[in-house]
Amino acid sequence: MNMRIVARLINLPENRGVRVETAAHSLLLVCSGGQVRAFQADCPHAGAPLEEGVICQGRIVCPWHKATFAVANGAVLEPPALVALKQYPVQVRDGVVSVGDAPLDPAPTAVVDDSRCFAVIGAGAAGTAAVATLRREGFTGRLLWIDRESAPAYDRTALSKFVVAGQMAPQDTPPLLEDAPFDDLGIQGEVQHLDAVAKRIELADGRHFDYDAALLATGGQPQSLDIPGAVLSNVFVLRSREDAARIDAAAESAACAVIIGDSFIGLEAASALRQRGLVVQVVSRHDIPLAAQLGRRIGAALRQLHEDNGVIFHSNTEPVSLDGHGAVGTVLLKNGKRLAADLVVIGVGVTPATGFIEGVSKAEDQSLLADHHLQAAPGLWAAGDNLTFPWNHQPTRIEHWRLAQQLGVLAARNMLGGAQTYADVPFFWTYHFGKTFEVLGHAQHWNRLHIEGDLQRHHFIALLCHDDQVEAVVACEYPQAMARLSQRMQHPLNKTEALGLIREG
Ligand SMILES: Cc1cc2nc3c(=O)[nH]c(=O)nc-3n(C[C@H](O)[C@H](O)[C@H](O)COP(=O)(O)OP(=O)(O)OC[C@H]3O[C@@H](n4cnc5c(N)ncnc54)[C@H](O)[C@@H]3O)c2cc1C
Ligand code: FES
Structure with missing residues (x-):
């Protein structure tokens, strides 16, 4: 096999992925326990650069959506990736690292006859x-x-x-x-x-x-609304590709959209439609979106991000009817306001x-x-x-x-006969005006909020704690800290240790 010189051993830090480009491939070099391995450099899920993730506890953790892979052989351990990393043969001679052009064959799967x-x-x-x-x-x-x-x-x-x-x-x-x-x-x-x-x-x-x-x-x-006009055309829910295609087609000729509900799907749709130039108004029963999941301060910062980009909120109210001839034209709110709407997206849960x-x-x-x-x-x-x-x-x-x-x-x-139980940390991400908000954990009872960074500029990481115990972490633009925490939070974690991991850089 053709082997190419790609790096010097001395330049490969322990447990830190290094990206190298060869004429044939983009490679992630990982030196762990003194052994060097080479994998494809981009995550098979959505192409994240894996050198921007972290390596801990024998795992490569993707910076974007926290898929994990075994350092030993690239096997996929946690989704969203569903396939292993391609692994390439490595030789180290006299401190010089060479990598083969063709990936190693994946380990064969043990096949057992099964008539079920x-x-x-x-x-x-x-x-x-x-x-x-x-x-x-x-x-x-x-x-x-x-x-x-x-x-x-x-x-x-x-x-x-x-x-x-x-x-x-x-x-x-x-x-x-x-x-x-x-x-x-x-x-x-x-x-x-x-x-x-x-x-x-x-x-x-x-x-x-x-x-x-x-x-x-x-x-x-997706739930619809039990109000007059909910069946008019250009009134949409959003779950399937067909739903999205219908909204996309309607948005082509629309000037204004009304989003009903400030769920994360409603707000992602608001962000998306605003970015294609529509006037976008969000109608919600709450004043702060996603307060239950993110807390009021972070929810308020998310609302501010939308407002800074021109989204108009109508809070503490709800629609009483959708009106129009065939297609929706306006939305009448309980507070008496009437909003112009060439299309309506209902995002009130499933x-x-x-x-x-x-x-x-x-x-x-x-x-x-x-x-x-x-x-x-x-x-x-x-x-x-x-x-x-x-x-x-x-x-x-x-x-x-x-x-x-x-x-x-x-x-x-x-x-297949196993008896496994869920032992990981729930992870969620949502995307608004170019900013990805990430959430680790599922906080239900928290009484303290600690924020590192700048919430108003959407560059922050926040610990939602019950007393000193971290229940959940919400972050924007802290991918490495979140990757590290995604592993560490599988066990109880206190605030001091969490801050140490965040400040590791
Ligand atoms: C627009 C949108 C954006 C989202 N973005 C994010 C995000 O950024 N981050 C995040 O963490 N989560 C996100 N979510 C949530 C995430 O998609 C869901 O949590 C996830 O899809 C749930 O997976 P599931 O397999 O349970 O259901 P689904 O992915 O909905 O799959 C269910 C499947 O079952 C099929 N089905 C249902 N009933 C029947 C039937 N009777 N017969 C045959 N087939 C049937 C459906 O057609 C569907 O294909 C988003 C959801 C939506 C709708
Ligand atoms: S790009 Fe790696 S998990 Fe999504």
Whole structure:
């Protein structure tokens, strides 16, 4: 094999990735425990430069969305990446590091004959991560992967950020599994009925399947509004690629948009539509967006970012009707104001998509109640937005992309016979006017806020603490500290130690 000289050993610090460009590849060189390894330099999820992440506890942590890979062999350990890093052969002679042009072959998967039939319902974040896991772990039985969308298994998070902004064509939304697309593996159809006792799935078109084990990864359905005019044209919700394509098409000829709800999806849509030049007004029952998740001070800074970019907020009110002839033209608010609207986006939350499931326990919000192993009934698991599961000593339901994927991975392993429980830290990101806000943890009871950096300039990291204990961290533009904390927060962490990690640089 052709080996190229790429670095001197003396220039490779221990446990710190170094990027080198060769004529053939961009490489990440990692010196750990005195051994040098070479990997592809860009994250297989969305292309983040991995040298800007961190290496700790034997893991390479991506700076953007916190995928992790094993330093030993590049294996993917946590999503959003679903595939391993390509690893290249390395030689070190007389302090000179050379790397081969062709990647090493991935370690072969142990394949065991399996006559079982597994069904995965849903090809979003959780379902696709589950299918990737079943394939990676050598499942050889029959796999029924079902989704009602015509071309699912794409990155939903890009819709509100880039498609609605007119920066990405709907059909270019990145696929989740390049090497195993839904078109090849999946069954398109709407599951109309699942009988958990009989272990039978029925599709709306009459097809039916019996399974040995099934995963419910059906996510949520966006809620609409029960007010006059909610069915007018140019009134949209935003969940699927088709929804985003419709908003994108309407925005082409629109001058003004009204967003109903200050959820993160509503605000991402506000940011996206504002950036393509529309007048954007947000109607909300609250004065501070996302206060429950981020706290009032950080929520206020997010609102300020929107206002600085021209978004107009109408707070402590709600719409009473949407009016127009065929298409929406105005929105009438409870406070008597009437807003012009060529299009309306409703972002007021989702309802778990579980209506078709019989024979399982459901919470009041209709999410599926599962145990620590994500099992909802014999032979039936659940993962993603449709699930309430015990975590941190309480029933928990969290609507985050990376968590949905992690739960999908975990459920798939348990379908194969494992008994894994969730032991990581929930991570969430959201993107507004070029700024990414990141959240680690899921703070419910915190009484102290410590902010490092400059909140008003959106360059900060904030510790949400209960007394001295860190419950969650919210940050903007602190990718390395967040990557380090994503690992460290898997165990209890106090404020002093957290500040030490943040100031490590
Ligand atoms: C526009 C948008 C932007 C987002 N951005 C972010 C972000 O930046 N960061 C973040 O952390 N989270 C983000 N989220 C949240 C994140 O996308 C969800 O938490 C995640 O998709 C949940 O994954 P899931 O697999 O449970 O559901 P989904 O990804 O919604 O997948 C569910 C799948 O099930 C299918 N399905 C449902 N019912 C049936 C049925 N009866 N029969 C057949 N198929 C069915 C659906 O078609 C869908 O493909 C965003 C969400 C949206 C809508
Ligand atoms: S780019 Fe690495 S996890 Fe998203």
